[in-house]
Amino acid sequence: MIDRRQSHDLAVVILAAGKGTRMNSHKAKVLHPICGKPMILFPVAAARELGAEKIVIVVGHQADEVKDTVGRSGILYALQREQLGTGHAVLQAKEALSDFQGTVMILCGDVPLLKPSTLKAFWDSHRQGGTILTILTAVPPDPGGYGRIVKDEQGGLRKIVEEKDADKEEKRIEEINTGIYCVEAGFLFEALGSIKSDNAQDEYYLTDIVAAAVEKNLPVGTYRLDDHREAMGINTPAQLKEAEGIMSDRRHDLY
Secondary structure, eight states: OOOOTTOTTEEEEEEEOOOOGGGOSSSOGGGSEETTEETTHHHHHHHHHTTOSEEEEEEBTBHHHHHHHHOSTTOEEEEOOSOOOHHHHHHTTTTTTTTOOSEEEEEETTOTTOOHHHHHHHHHHHHHHTOSEEEEEEOOSOOTTSOEEEEOTTSOEEEEEOGGGOOHHHHTOOOEEEEEEEEEHHHHHHHHTTOOOOSTTOSOOTTHHHHHHHHTTOOEEEEEOSSGGGGOOOOSHHHHHHHHHHHHHHHHTTO
């Protein structure tokens, strides 16, 4: 069990508004089951295990069904009416966190394999590093499709570049952004209010807050996963089946 004594300054935002069209299902992506449980319940359980002061779920597609699945006990909800990108999604949680001054951990409802112990180590790294934001990164066998972590010659984080906006050199970078962040609340919502959608997707990228921090010479950092599979996103039935196999093996290892 994770020690909760230092958990008073953590809020968790879980992004769960997407449709998940590649799942070939009418059901919202985050409601598809893994080992008999809707995948949204795994990041919710992790947030509770961390002892988060506030848990905010950003809903959109089939919002009522997601709320009914998760429940209202200890959970706040924010509605993303239009799918305008991850930055826009997190911005919807601003009102729910208007009186919160600590660290905001941003999780994804379709990334169910992250262990609470991993997230605790990630949060500890963020606090100990004294950064304004820390990005959870990984090095998968094939980085294709992911945003790349661009660093300077000293290993300092410069920016995250999305696959569709990356040039040839940037696409050769192996370290990728998992979409999981620890960000100080004051900076997060200030930065989100200034980002623009002038990119290949015409969306408000959450990753642009990195460039905003670097531009202001604020301290930023990364924390690399030991096992890249923990940050596996579920976008297709094949990935759902793979994640279920990993989860099943993990449970067998406990006995």
